Amino acid sequence: MSRYRGVRDIPDEEYVAPGSALCAGCAAEIIARHMLKVLGRDTIMVNVPGCYAISTLFPYTAVKVPFVFGVFGGGAAVAQGIRDGLDILREKRGINNERVNYKVVVYVGDGAAYDIGFQSTSAAIHRGLDFYFVCYDNEAYGNTGFQLSGATPYASRTSTSEPVGDSIGNEYRKKDIFEIWRAHGAPYVATISVSHITDMLNKFEKAKEFRGPKLFVALSICPTGWGASEEETIRIARLAVETGMWPLKEAVYGEVRHTFIPRRLKPVEEYLKTQRRFRHLFKPVRREEEIRRIQEAVEEYWRRVRESEAGG
Amino acid sequence: MYRFRFHGRGGQGIKTASRIFGTAAFLEGFNAQDFPMYGPERRGAPVAAYVRISREPIVSRGYINNPDVVIVGDETLLFDPIADPLRGFGGGVLFVNTPSTPRIELDGHVVTLDITGLALEYIGRTSAISAGVGAVASKIAGFTKSNTLDAVAMELEEIGVPGELIDKNLKLAEVSYDSVPSFDLESLPSIERSDFVDMGVVQVRLDDGYIGVATIANLGNTAIRKTGNWRILKPIIDMDKCTGCKICFAYCPDVSIYMGDDGKAHINYDYCKGCLICSSVCPFKAITMVREVKTL
Numbered sequence: 297m298s299r300y301r302g303v304r305d306i307p308d309e310e311y312v313a314p315g316s317a318l319c320a321g322c323a324a325e326i327i328a329r330h331m332l333k334v335l336g337r338d339t340i341m342v343n344v345p346g347c348y349a350i351s352t353l354f355p356y357t358a359v360k361v362p363f364v365f366g367v368f369g370g371g372a373a374v375a376q377g378i379r380d381g382l383d384i385l386r387e388k389r390g391i392n393n394e395r396v397n398y399k400v401v402v403y404v405g406d407g408a409a410y411d412i413g414f415q416s417t418s419a420a421i422h423r424g425l426d427f428y429f430v431c432y433d434n435e436a437y438g439n440t441g442f443q444l445s446g447a448t449p450y451a452s453r454t455s456t457s458e459p460v461g462d463s464i465g466n467e468y469r470k471k472d473i474f475e476i477w478r479a480h481g482a483p484y485v486a487t488i489s490v491s492h493i494t495d496m497l498n499k500f501e502k503a504k505e506f507r508g509p510k511l512f513v514a515l516s517i518c519p520t521g522w523g524a525s526e527e528e529t530i531r532i533a534r535l536a537v538e539t540g541m542w543p544l545k546e547a548v549y550g551e552v553r554h555t556f557i558p559r560r561l562k563p564v565e566e567y568l569k570t571q572r573r574f575r576h577l578f579k580p581v582r583r584e585e586e587i588r589r590i591q592e593a594v595e596e597y598w599r600r601v602r603e604s605e606a607g608g
Numbered sequence: 609m610y611r612f613r614f615h616g617r618g619g620q621g622i623k624t625a626s627r628i629f630g631t632a633a634f635l636e637g638f639n640a641q642d643f644p645m646y647g648p649e650r651r652g653a654p655v656a657a658y659v660r661i662s663r664e665p666i667v668s669r670g671y672i673n674n675p676d677v678v679i680v681g682d683e684t685l686l687f688d689p690i691a692d693p694l695r696g697f698g699g700g701v702l703f704v705n706t707p708s709t710p711r712i713e714l715d716g717h718v719v720t721l722d723i724t725g726l727a728l729e730y731i732g733r734t735s736a737i738s739a740g741v742g743a744v745a746s747k748i749a750g751f752t753k754s755n756t757l758d759a760v761a762m763e764l765e766e767i768g769v770p771g772e773l774i775d776k777n778l779k780l781a782e783v784s785y786d787s788v789p790s791f792d793l794e795s796l797p798s799i800e801r802s803d804f805v806d807m808g809v810v811q812v813r814l815d816d817g818y819i820g821v822a823t824i825a826n827l828g829n830t831a832i833r834k835t836g837n838w839r840i841l842k843p844i845i846d847m848d849k850c851t852g853c854k855i856c857f858a859y860c861p862d863v864s865i866y867m868g869d870d871g872k873a874h875i876n877y878d879y880c881k882g883c884l885i886c887s888s889v890c891p892f893k894a895i896t897m898v899r900e901v902k903t904l
Contacts, residue, residue: 335619531888
């Protein structure tokens with residue numbers, strides 16, 4: 297049974313302090329707040345270069361749990377070191393207290409999850425490391441000026457995929473990191489969105505049951521990079537889910553279940569139009585074919601979901 | 609050579625303002641060099657941009673530490689210890705975007721204009737004031753209005769601003785240009801300056817090699833850094849309408865909303881960055897917003 301039924305059930309404890317220099321309206325802060333509320337005080341957080349590193353700029357830190365800063369590609373490797381160290385204290389030295397049972401969480405952006413840190417993450421999942429890996433996916437290298445990453449969706453403008461002339465912006469497809477992780481055989485893989493807080497809290501809670509890699513990818517609205525106004529963060533996240541572009545799902549030992557199935561998909565352009573990074577699809581001329589291509593990819597995805605859910 | 613330093617908050621268009629000014633200088637026949645501060649790009653956080661203009665080729669590189677003219681796009685930055693816009697100011701011209709009169713005593717000329725108010729009037733937004741700020745800098749330097757407006761149009765076009773919005777920005781630029789005086793840069797006190805002194809680098813103590821890494825023992829100490837002065841608009845909760853549903857509390861990115869003993873939501877204005885997510889998610893429309901007016 298779900299432990300959290302609504303926002304009223306959100307735990308009161310705060311493990312993130314105000315005063316950090318992250319952008320106003322940043323979704324990565326909301327995700328971190330709720331993640332730590334569920335995982336609790338006995339958590340060690342590993343971070344690497346990326347937007348969230350700004351929560352902790354020496355000599356200040358906004359995070360109230362132990363926080364270790366590693367190299368860009370090495371988040372999961374740092375987590376392995378911490379986990380191994382704690383396990384050795386317990387198994388070889390016979391120490392058993394709350395500290396050696398700390399949860400280890402890697403909290404990184406899509407650059408570190410999809411691209412630069414992918415190798416160390418893949419290796420850690422392969423070794424069955426008992427950790428949480430949470431990616432706040434803002435679909436580009438947001439911290440350095442919004443350059444293209446492996447998580448950038450088709451047709452998005454980034455500072456390295458400017459839609460000049462006939463160019464559509466990013467011509468590549470977004471990597472399906474959920475399926476990539478699932479193919480590793482991890483015990484728990486989930487997608488989350490800031491618009492669906494109870495779904496997010498319940499997934500973090502559920503992940504506690506499993507030993508091994510627990511992997512999360514969160515759509516992280518980036519008002520600065522996406523060219524959206526700050527107060528729209530939650531509405532955009534909700535539209536991503538309701539248009540079907542960001543499916544909410546989980547996989548337990550590879551078994552996929554969608555935690556939210558939109559009854560009727562809203563047209564993708566309702567989502568695309570909220571952001572300047574897609575503006576070239578509508579102005580100066582409407583790129584009908586490209587919009588349809590995005591719409592069809594989403595519909596094809598949900599058609600397959602409905603088929604398999606009906607079959608199962 | 610004349611050095612202009614621009615200060616503002618990420619998202620205000622300070623970098624674009626510096627480019628408008630650099631382009632205007634180029635159209636005036638100057639050699640020009642314009643570039644922003646390098647660092648993480650964060651909306652709302654202090655940013656800076658630098659412009660050197662000269663009749664001679666410019667060989668200097670790097671940040672400007674001794675500016676002839678300082679342009680401040682957000683009044684709350686004036687005494688901000690991190691932005692420190694007055695650092696190295698040697699008595700030239702200081703411009704501040706503010707509706708009030710700053711109470712400061714310094715050698716040099718102080719010029720003010722409420723560009724944010726004008727932006728609300730002419731563009732309907734407070735966030736992008738680049739055309740106004742660029743035009744003010746251009747007027748202070750004594751450039752012609754036509755070169756200034758050409759520079760505004762060129763730079764906004766280059767970053768993909770749609771035509772009708774460029775027209776509104778040109779109006780803002782023109783009004784801003786007409787509202788401030790111009791100066792003879794030649795007559796400003798010349799500062800004996802080197803670009804390579806006083807870089808403001810913080811010296812970090814060298815620790816024992818066994819300790820080796822920088823450690824912060826006081827977790828959550830960003831709380832001593834108030835981010836409340838990032839706000840342009842201020843959310844206000846109507847306590848008669850608030851039902852204590854906790855939705856705004858759940859969605860506040862900056863832990864700036866807390867549930868009071870009265871069971872209702874309260875905003876901590878010391879930290880609220882003014883993203884207004886609370887106002888947009890409130891199911892009871894209990895959160896309104898007003899323009900933040902700060903007193904200097």
